[in-house]
Amino acid sequence: MKLRVVLEPSEEGGYTVSVPSLPGCISEGDTKEEALKNIREAIDLYLETVEDDYVFTDRSEQIEIAV
Template sequence: MHRFLVVIEKADNNYSTYSPDLPGCVATGSTQEEAKKNIYEAIKMHVQGMLEDNLPIPESESFAEYVAIAEKSSTSS
């Protein structure tokens, strides 16, 4: 089994998705759920094509993390 990080971004009128570990493998959808379904299918097809071409499947090296930054108080002294 292969696991790949997927990034989902809100666009103007839809959602865009991609996997940093599979350059060129992208998908869109009108909802987050549709975008997730579409990227799953795109990754499946992408990996199948790599296998058919005898190319190595890359190991996932990407990860995601949120960073929280506290807002400074805007009160005057």
């Protein structure tokens, strides 16, 4: 999967990086490389399924799709 990220220099130094297609998925780093590494981790956590967050009924069907 490929996602577009926005990398911006921070006023305090370092970089802030966000993912427009994933609202609230933001990270930062002292260097561009660190910021990009950190946003990859943030994306993984953002997309991670937490089964406790879902309530399934006996009529629910789970289907995996490629994106």
